[in-house]
Structures are given as C-alpha cells and as structure tokens.
Amino acid sequence: MRLKQNGVWELGWIYVKILLAYIIAKLFYGKDSKTILLVGGNLGEKYEDNAAVFHRYAIDNFLDQMDIYWMYDPQYDYIEKHQIPNAVPLGSFRNYLLFFRASYSVYGHSIIYDLAPFMDKFIFLNQKTVMLHISHGIECFKKILIQKEDIPLLERCNYFNCASEYEYNIKRNEWGIPEEKLVVTGMARFDLLPFNRPSTEIKRLLLMFTWREWLFDLTEDEFLESAYFQSTVELLNSDKLQVLVQEEKLEVRVILHPFMKRYETYFRKNSLINDQISFFSFDEILIMQELHDADMLITDYSSICWDFLYMNKPIIFYTFDQQAFLENRGSYLDLDTDLFGYKANSQGKVLNYLETIIKEKRYDNPFFGRAPEYIDFFDQRNCERLAKALFQEEFVVDQRGH
Numbered sequence: 054m055r056l057k058q059n060g061v062w063e064l065g066w067i068y069v070k071i072l073l074a075y076i077i078a079k080l081f082y083g084k085d086s087k088t089i090l091l092v093g094g095n096l097g098e099k100y101e102d103n104a105a106v107f108h109r110y111a112i113d114n115f116l117d118q119m120d121i122y123w124m125y126d127p128q129y130d131y132i133e134k135h136q137i138p139n140a141v142p143l144g145s146f147r148n149y150l151l152f153f154r155a156s157y158s159v160y161g162h163s164i165i166y167d168l169a170p171f172m173d174k175f176i177f178l179n180q181k182t183v184m185l186h187i188s189h190g191i192e193c194f195k196k197i198l199i200q201k202e203d204i205p206l207l208e209r210c211n212y213f214n215c216a217s218e219y220e221y222n223i224k225r226n227e228w229g230i231p232e233e234k235l236v237v238t239g240m241a242r243f244d245l246l247p248f249n250r251p252s253t254e255i256k257r258l259l260l261m262f263t264w265r266e267w268l269f270d271l272t273e274d275e276f277l278e279s280a281y282f283q284s285t286v287e288l289l290n291s292d293k294l295q296v297l298v299q300e301e302k303l304e305v306r307v308i309l310h311p312f313m314k315r316y317e318t319y320f321r322k323n324s325l326i327n328d329q330i331s332f333f334s335f336d337e338i339l340i341m342q343e344l345h346d347a348d349m350l351i352t353d354y355s356s357i358c359w360d361f362l363y364m365n366k367p368i369i370f371y372t373f374d375q376q377a378f379l380e381n382r383g384s385y386l387d388l389d390t391d392l393f394g395y396k397a398n399s400q401g402k403v404l405n406y407l408e409t410i411i412k413e414k415r416y417d418n419p420f421f422g423r424a425p426e427y428i429d430f431f432d433q434r435n436c437e438r439l440a441k442a443l444f445q446e447e448f449v450v451d452q453r454g455h
Contacts, residue, residue, distance in 0.1 A: 074149035088119035093167030097126035104161035110436035190356020196383035236442035239435030252348035259347035264312035284373035311335035368394030
C-alpha cells in the first residue's frame with residue numbers, strides 16, 4: 054500500500070498539525086480523565102470489515118463509559134448513510150489531537166492508513182494509547198509484507214488479535230510477534246454471519262480475487278497481458294459460463310479488490326457485462342450484505358473465503374498464477390493440500406466444478422469439516438472477547454448490542 058499523494062507544502066502542514074496536536078495534548082490534556090476509544094479501518098474509505106463491526110459493538114455496549122470515535126477519509130460520504138456518531142476526518146487537527154489523547158485505539162490495516170496519516174515518523178510521541186491491530190482476515194494466504202514505515206508501528210502496537218490458535222502460531226513464529234502481544238479472540242465480523250448455514254440453491258455467485266502488489270508498476274499493455282487480467286476476463290467471457298448463467302438463471306457479481314481499483318476501467322471495458330453478470334468496485338457495494346446474499350464464491354487467495362467456510366457455502370479456488378504468487382509473495386498455507394474448497398488451476402476446471410455444484414445440488418461446502426482447524430470460535434461472541442482483551446476487564450459489557 055502507498056499513502057495518498059501529498060505535495061511538499063501539504064506534507065509540511067501535516068507535520069505542523071501533528072506536532073501542535075501533541076503539544077496541546079500534553080499541555081491541556083495531560084491529566085485527562087476522559088476515556089477515549091479511536092477506531093478506523095479500510096483506509097477510512099468504507100465502514101465495513103472487522104474494525105467497523107467492533108466499532109458498532111463498542112457503541113452499543115460502552116458508549117456510556119467512554120467517548121468513541123470513527124476515523125474516516127473526508128473524500129467519502131458514507132458517514133450519514135451509516136449514521137456514524139463522532140466521525141472525525143483523517144488528517145484533520147482534531148484527528149491528531151484525539152490520537153494523542155486516546156486511551157485505546159483499534160485499526161484494521163495500519164495506524165497511518167486507518168487512524169493518523171503520516172504518524173510513522175512521530176509514533177514514539179504517543180506512549181499513552183493502548184493499541185490493538187484487528188486483522189481483516191485470517192493471516193495465512195499471504196506472507197506478511199513489511200515496509201520500512203511499518204516497523205515502528207508494529208513495534209508500538211500493544212495487541213494483535215488472532216482468529217484462532219492456528220493464526221496465533223503464524224503471528225508468533227512467522228511474524229515474530231511476542232506472545233504477550235497476541236490475543237486469541239476470533240474474528241469480529243463472524244458475529245454478524247450465520248454459522249453453518251448453506252444456501253438452499255445456487256443463484257448468486259460472488260467472484261472476487263485479491264490484489265497483486267507486483268502488478269502495480271506494470272504499463273497498461275503489460276497489465277492487459279498479465280495472467281491476473283487474462284484469467285479474470287477469459288473466465289467471464291467464456292461460452293460455458295454464459296450458457297450456465299442463462300440456463301440456471303445465475304447472477305454473477307464480480308467485485309474488484311479495492312487495491313486494484315486503478316485497473317477498473319480495463320475490466321469493465323473487456324469483460325462481458327450484462328443483466329446477469331455485473332461488475333462492482335469495492336466502494337459500490339456493502340461487503341457484509343454481499344456475504345449474506347451470495348450462495349457461493351469463486352476466488353484465488355482472498356481472505357473473504359473464510360466467511361464462506363464459516364457459513365458452509367461452496368468455494369472454488371482458482372489458482373491460475375499459483376507459482377508466480379508463491380514466488381512473489383508466498384503463503385503460509387500449502388496451496389496444494391490445505392485449501393478448504395474445490396481447487397482449480399484452469400478455467401476448464403473452474404467451470405466443471407461450478408456446473409457440478411449446481412446440477413448435483415451440492416449447496417454446502419464438502420470441506421466444512423476443516424473449519425475448526427483454522428477457526429476456534431463459532432459462538433458469535435468475538436467482539437466481546439476483543440473488548441475484554443483490549444480493556445482488560447476495566448469496563449462492563451452492557452450487552453445491548455450483542
């Protein structure tokens with residue numbers, strides 16, 4: 054990921070705001086008795102995923118015990134739509150002042166993307182806030198990609214949540230995070246999903262591939278020739294898929310990963326889009342609604358697959374560039390033996406699996422029995438465990454929300 058571009062003067066003004074906010078926080082709020090919780094996720098661009106679910110849980114259960122704020126990108130207008138109280142624009146003076154005053158903070162991707170832009174150079178100034186990183190998926194499909202600015206932020210973070218002991222072992226042994234910083238709580242958004250509830254028919258199919266950082270610097274021609282682009286477009290344009298869509302009255306919803314948004318026009322221009330095959334960028338949909346409504350998933354290595362495993366819905370893993378993916382990024386999973394869905398390394402296999410699932414009415418996930426290998430909790434109390442790990446029993450759960 055890259056921070057949104059800023060000019061030299063704008064960057065200088067941001068640094069001034071950060072330092073001024075720090076000075077004012079020290080001078081006027083040094084003995085502040087107010088409890089403040091800051092939450093942010095998805096670069097402030099959407100109110101979704103685990104950070105947003107936990108934010109709503111905190112509002113429902115702790116609003117009478119603390120001030121709760123959501124950090125958002127002011128270029129996006131979702132605040133009124135979701136009726137989010139105490140929403141603060143990222144990069145504003147108030148944002149930085151609250152960052153230094155906060156008792157607790159929770160973020161989904163990184164402090165500098167979700168809570169306080171450009172704070173990596175000043176993170177050492179904040180020794181007050183208890184910080185928790187809340188993963189947006191079980192971290193095993195992609196090996197961690199640590200950039201220079203991430204190091205002080207990771208070191209400063211107090212807690213990293215884990216969905217399970219499986220993820221705990223990855224973060225402890227592969228990431229090198231001290232065990233006292235790891236808390237096994239489950240994944241927040243699972244609280245809002247039905248456990249083990251396959252659909253009664255296959256009518257809505259979700260197709261979502263994850264991002265590839267090694268594609269970001271390609272020219273237009275190089276990207277159009279990439280396996281990522283070609284595999285996606287050729288699958289959507291295939292005659293067999295078109296026949297299945299028409300015969301079975303399927304609705305195929307293609308969702309582009311937010312980090313691949315720069316290539317959106319290429320997909321729209323080259324894919325066969327009609328009344329039954331539709332294309333969406335991430336900011337056009339509500340992902341939690343898509344999860345509820347979809348009957349099955351076609352993906353490559355996207356963390357959205359965990360939600361379909363949890364719900365016991367069929368998954369087809371289309372591993373069209375497996376070798377390149379492993380060489381460029383790597384995975385903690387063995388992609389040949391550990392996947393919990395139908396594995397297809399060619400378009401033909403994807404379509405054969407899809408046809409079999411539909412015509413033989415295989416509406417559940419035959420790999421559902423593997424769910425406990427990766428997920429520890431199925432009780433829809435993940436937010437409660439997160440709150441206890443973060444607040445250390447200091448606050449009482451109201452239980453109005455969950």
